[in-house]
Amino acid sequence: MFAVLQLPNFHLQAALRQEPGALNGPAVLLDEDPLVKRSRDRIRITQLARAATDAGVEAGMTATQGQARCPGLRIVTRSTPAEQAAQEILLQWAGSISPRIESTGDGLCTIDLTGTRFDREPALLGDRAGDAFTRLNLIVQVGIAANPELAFLAARFADNRFLDGEHICTSAAPSPGLELREQVAAYTPGPVSGSSAAQLEFGNRSFPRAGQPACTGSPAGERPANRQPATAAVRIVTPTAGAAAVFLAPLPVEALSVPAEISTVLRAWGVRTLGELVALPREGVVERLGPELLPLWRQLGGGEPRPLRLHRPAEVLTEAMDFEHHVERLDALLFVLNRFLHSLEVRLAEMYLVAESLTLELRFENGAPHERLFRIPEPTRDTDLLLRTLHTHLEGFRADAPIVGVRLTAVPARQPRQQLDLFQPSLRDPNRFAETLSRLEALLGTGRVGSPEHLPTHRPDAFRVVPFDPPADGALPGTRQPAVRFGPTLRRFRPPLPATVELRRELDAETLLRLSAGEVRGPIRTSRGPWLASGDWWDRHVWERREWDIELADGGLYRVAEQQGRWQLDGEYD
Amino acid sequence: MAASEKVIQLRQLLAGKFPAAHAARPRTRDAFHTCLPRLDDIGLPKGELTELVSEHASTGVATLLATLVESALRAPHHVALIDGRDSFDPQSVSADACRNLLWARCRNALEAGKAADLILRDGNLPFILLDLRANPVREVRRLGSPVWYRLQTLARHSSVTCLVLTPAKIVSSARLRITVARSRSLAEVDLRRDRLVQDLELPVTRRRETAGDLVANEQHDRQVAG
Numbered sequence: 001m002f003a004v005l006q007l008p009n010f011h012l013q014a015a016l017r018q019e020p021g022a023l024n025g026p027a028v029l030l031d032e033d034p035l036v037k038r039s040r041d042r043i044r045i046t047q048l049a050r051a052a053t054d055a056g057v058e059a060g061m062t063a064t065q066g067q068a069r070c071p072g073l074r075i076v077t078r079s080t081p082a083e084q085a086a087q088e089i090l091l092q093w094a095g096s097i098s099p100r101i102e103s104t105g106d107g108l109c110t111i112d113l114t115g116t117r118f119d120r121e122p123a124l125l126g127d128r129a130g131d132a133f134t135r136l137n138l139i140v141q142v143g144i145a146a147n148p149e150l151a152f153l154a155a156r157f158a159d160n161r162f163l164d165g166e167h168i169c170t171s172a173a174p175s176p177g178l179e180l181r182e183q184v185a186a187y188t189p190g191p192v193s194g195s196s197a198a199q200l201e202f203g204n205r206s207f208p209r210a211g212q213p214a215c216t217g218s219p220a221g222e223r224p225a226n227r228q229p230a231t232a233a234v235r236i237v238t239p240t241a242g243a244a245a246v247f248l249a250p251l252p253v254e255a256l257s258v259p260a261e262i263s264t265v266l267r268a269w270g271v272r273t274l275g276e277l278v279a280l281p282r283e284g285v286v287e288r289l290g291p292e293l294l295p296l297w298r299q300l301g302g303g304e305p306r307p308l309r310l311h312r313p314a315e316v317l318t319e320a321m322d323f324e325h326h327v328e329r330l331d332a333l334l335f336v337l338n339r340f341l342h343s344l345e346v347r348l349a350e351m352y353l354v355a356e357s358l359t360l361e362l363r364f365e366n367g368a369p370h371e372r373l374f375r376i377p378e379p380t381r382d383t384d385l386l387l388r389t390l391h392t393h394l395e396g397f398r399a400d401a402p403i404v405g406v407r408l409t410a411v412p413a414r415q416p417r418q419q420l421d422l423f424q425p426s427l428r429d430p431n432r433f434a435e436t437l438s439r440l441e442a443l444l445g446t447g448r449v450g451s452p453e454h455l456p457t458h459r460p461d462a463f464r465v466v467p468f469d470p471p472a473d474g475a476l477p478g479t480r481q482p483a484v485r486f487g488p489t490l491r492r493f494r495p496p497l498p499a500t501v502e503l504r505r506e507l508d509a510e511t512l513l514r515l516s517a518g519e520v521r522g523p524i525r526t527s528r529g530p531w532l533a534s535g536d537w538w539d540r541h542v543w544e545r546r547e548w549d550i551e552l553a554d555g556g557l558y559r560v561a562e563q564q565g566r567w568q569l570d571g572e573y574d
Numbered sequence: 575m576a577a578s579e580k581v582i583q584l585r586q587l588l589a590g591k592f593p594a595a596h597a598a599r600p601r602t603r604d605a606f607h608t609c610l611p612r613l614d615d616i617g618l619p620k621g622e623l624t625e626l627v628s629e630h631a632s633t634g635v636a637t638l639l640a641t642l643v644e645s646a647l648r649a650p651h652h653v654a655l656i657d658g659r660d661s662f663d664p665q666s667v668s669a670d671a672c673r674n675l676l677w678a679r680c681r682n683a684l685e686a687g688k689a690a691d692l693i694l695r696d697g698n699l700p701f702i703l704l705d706l707r708a709n710p711v712r713e714v715r716r717l718g719s720p721v722w723y724r725l726q727t728l729a730r731h732s733s734v735t736c737l738v739l740t741p742a743k744i745v746s747s748a749r750l751r752i753t754v755a756r757s758r759s760l761a762e763v764d765l766r767r768d769r770l771v772q773d774l775e776l777p778v779t780r781r782r783e784t785a786g787d788l789v790a791n792e793q794h795d796r797q798v799a800g
Contacts, residue, residue, distance in 0.1 A: 427652075427698045436696040440678055443688055448679040452664035452672045463664040468676045470652055485767040488758060489636040489666040491708055526760045555757035556631030571663065573763065574628075574636035574707070 001119050001239070002148045002305060003097075003111045004155040005090060005129060006141045010107025012047040014086035015076040017137045018321060018339045026052040027074040030063055081320030081407065086138065088314055089347060093132055095313035096351050097125070102148075102308040108155075110148045112308055118144075126234030135346045145237035147305035149296060150244055153255060153274075158235035248300060249275030256296065262289055274300060317347050317355075317410045326365055326402035330394055333403060337390055340408045341383040348412055354379040356413035360390060363405040370399070377430035379413050385431050392435050396442030437468060458535050459543060460561075460570065461492055488573040490559060496568040499560055512548055515560060517569035526551045530562075549573070606701065606735035609645040612638075612771060616752065616778060621733040623726050625748035627740055627779075628707050633754040634774050635707055635739050640666040641771050642703060642737070643675050652676065654699045658686040658706040658714075683709045687717050690725055690736070697732030707739040714744050722747040751780035 007013050012029040016022040026049060033044035045061045055070035067073050083106065090109050094101040100112035113119040122144040133140040143154025237247045251274040253266050265288075271277050277285075278300050286294050299306065319340035327333050337360075348354060356379045362370040374389050427433050440449040450465040499517035503510050512527040529548030536542050545563040547570070552558065557573035605617035618624050628635040639655070644667050646653040654676040655662060662679075664672055676699060680686040683706055690704050706714045726747035729736045738745050745751070756775050 429698060433696060433698040436692055436698070437676075439692050440689055443692070444678060444680060444685060448660075450677065451675055452662075452677055454664060454669050454672065461663070461665075465677065465679070470674050483668055485666075486765065487763045487767065488632070488634060488770060489640045489767075490663045491636045491661045492663050494660050528760060528763070549760060549763060551760040552631075554631065555759075557758060557760060557763070571661070572631060572636075572708075573758070574632050574634060 001113045001122060001144055001146060002151040003113055003118070003122070003125055004104070004143045004148065004151040005094060005109045005111070006143070006152075006155040006158075007086065007090060007107035007133075007138055008141055009047040009049070010086065011078050011083060012049065012076070013107070013138055014083040015079050017082060017086055018336070018343075020137050022074065023049050023139070024051060025049065025074055026055050026057065026070045026072060027076065028052050028057060028066055030075055030077050033060060079322050081322055081405065085318055085320050088318055089136060089138065089343075090140075091311060092313045092317065092347065093129070093350060100308060101311055101313070103311040104148075104152070108152070110151065110308055113144070122236050123234065129234075132346070132350050136343060140233075142234040143237075144234070145244070145247075146239040147299050148308065149299040149306075150237050150247070153251060154235040154237050154247065156255065157251065158233040244300065245275060245278065248278055249273060251275070253277060258293065258296070262293065265289065315412075317344050317412060318407060319343055319409075320405070320407040322405045323403065326404055327406075328402045333394065333406065334387070334391060336406060337408060338383070338387055340406075341386050341390075344386075344408070344410050345381045345383050348381040348410070351412060352415075353412035354381045354415050355386065355410040357411045358386060358390070359407075359409040359411075360393070361407040361409070362399070362403050363407075364399055364401040365404050366401040368399075368401065370397075375434075377427075377434045379416055380431060385435075388435055389431075389438065392438040392442065458533060460533075460545070461494070488557065490571040491574040492571040493569060496561070496570050499567040499569045501560060501562075501567045512550055512560070515550065515552065515558070515569070517560075517567075520552075520556070520558065520569060520572075522552045522554055524550045525553050607649060608642060608701070609648045610638075610642060610771070612774060612776060613642075616750070616776060618735050618737060619749050620735050621730045622749040623722070623729055623736045623738055623745055623747055624750040624752070625738050625740055625743070625745040625780075626776075627743050627751060627753045629742055629753070630755065630757050632757050634756075634758060634770060635754055636661075636666075636705075637767060637770055638774060639703055639705060639739065641767065642701075643667050644671045646701065647671055647674055650674075651700050652698075654678065654693050654702045656680060656686050656689045656693065656702065656704045658683050658704070659708040661708040662705070683713045683717055687721050687725075691728065694725055694728035694732060694734055694736065697734055700734060702729075702734055702736045704736060704738045707741055709741065711742045711744075714740060714742070717744075719746045748780070749782050750778060752776045753779045 009029070011031065012027065013023065015029060016027060028045045028049070029047040030043055031046040032042045033046060034042075041062070043062070045057065045059055045063070045066050048057055048059060052066070052070060052073060055073070057066045057069050057073060061069075063075055066075070087103070087106065090107065091101060091103055094109045094111050097118065098111050098113060098116050100114070102110040104110045113122070113125075118125040125144065126142050129140050129142050141155045141158040143151045143156065143158050145151040145154050235247075237243050253263060253272060253274060255274060266272075266277065271280070278297065282294075282297065285297055295306065298304075321336060321340075327336075344355065355376055357376060358374040360370075360372050360374070364370070372393060374393070376386070376389070380386070437449060447465050449468075451468045451470075452463045453466045455462040455464060497517040497520070499515060501512055501516075502514040503512045505511075510530070512524045514523050515521060527548050527550040530546035531548075532544075532546055534542075534544035543563070545561045547559060547561045550558050550560055559570040559573065561568055561570055604620045605614070606620045608614055608618060626635055626638075639662075643653055643655065647670055652674055656678045658680050660679040660681065662677060664677075667675070676693075678686075678689045678693070680689055686704060686706060686709075690702065693699060693702055722745050725736065726749075728734075738748065743751065743753075754774065754776060758770075762770065
């Protein structure tokens, strides 16, 4: 069995996906209409929600005409990032059902159900798809049949309404499309009974009958008291003898994507439905219409399925949006990011995965990009926690221009399962700790929070700060012996204080008499040195210095150094 | 003979046979184990602020601090060092100890106070060293009592032990105050560091007992006397 998932009005759905309930209002999509010849008039309404249709708006109208019919008309344009994200969602969800999937087109995906539980119980697929896509603010139609072509037609004519009244109208415009819808409505008079019921099953059992008033829709978020679990509109064409013929019998020939010439010839012959087309003799079809139609004809007749062009879903989850109005405030950006994270949470939950890292990409009006990778110490899909991570970073972020687009990418991973060790130090809440580190970095600046790391040089005060990431294999108590060290620790002045040193030279010996370096000053009681040090002579950063340990009269111990004829106070022995 | 009396007799017997094992018992109910005998004898109260005052130069508190960072590996626990004036020298501890250390390099006492607030509030690290010894006294005093009481509350709430190194007696909410007075001489530069730490004089100049501590200490004293 094959299943086809279709997102009707794909471009409109994708554009409005981040706005729950927007499809219940009068919304339309403006796009180039290829049927219009004059290029300047080509921007027309191409896809529209049910409420817009109810208000009298039709496909092919200009925006002005649409607004004249419906003053509150919501007009959106296509968003490539949003469409890519919606297509990615569709394919990734399909990938969680079966590894053999095909990206058939925009908002279309074909799944080979062989070997899955849905091959035996196809009706369950509708429940699962409906539940998942409803939470993702998408409406899906599912068609299941013995081959991809039949499944595609089943999905296309599976109807488009949900039990709770959240719905949009089917495929856009062309008036023939409206005609098709009426014919389908006439063909699907609710629960099928009698002989047809043995061959056709309907996932959605509340189709309005022909002539029934158009659905009224309910406000976003408002649920009827008797609401049932969300489900997709599903049509299953069972692989029994004659089922395909019964299904195809009333469908118009225009439902097939055949060349216009062939369509014209068929109309001239009086062949208006697919049932009539399939009833034609095979040799006659090939002889008169050419061999191109034969594979399709064979498929419609219930022949062997064509091989799928297998598609591998993306391994990362992406949510993206181009802003109609540029974003200048943090709260507006966080609002969008919160929506993104909610969507990612649902998608990850569908795959039983968690987010291992997040990548935030911002595009600014001046063209400057900003990209930041957030590693999640303890992978999770908790929206609140992930939002706090982003919030902490963005709080300390400043930009010169408003934001025109945002993209959030999550790398999924399996939920970590780790047995903690009684004798090894561990963090109570790694994610909270990562957030604290981000806040500390925002407070103190980059490179001022982390773990120090020694550098392979003898240059004084040579170190770098690396992210705090203690080794997982911490030492057991008492097993690690510290190296023997001598003398007190140096408390460094950063940068070293410029110093003035009075000294007395006697033959080859120098005696330091007095030090003056900022607030540290006074006669030198005792001194030891000089200790000679040099390094990096092979490099342009060559250094050479003489160091003394001194004790001032007030009891303070310090290290002074003379480098290139200048004196400096390195630090205090404490 | 009642069972409780037998237990008391057994304890007295053990205390007589192994006095060293009982003498080092910390006076506070719940002390943080630093793996440094000089401090463990005193007992840093867990979930409290302890102030280590060093009013003079070169008293050895930075050496003590480096040793604490090193000994955290043996405890084992992670340690945070909030460096009030970015004066810590990473070369003074081993590479392993560095990896176990979260170092916050602050520019002044105000930043250090904010950083301490964040880390205490987080509660993931059990031991925090707040080093304000190199900051000017006036700057540290400017933090004010409310800050110290807030930090105390946070430490108690998250059960984090916080050792504050100051150039004067400043931390009003500290449960324990240790004052280091003696400066070192240049002759001691060649001594082993563990010897330097061992020789440190760490007199407790203030100990605020809670009601629970008083009861526990009374029981302890009664047992020792009995």
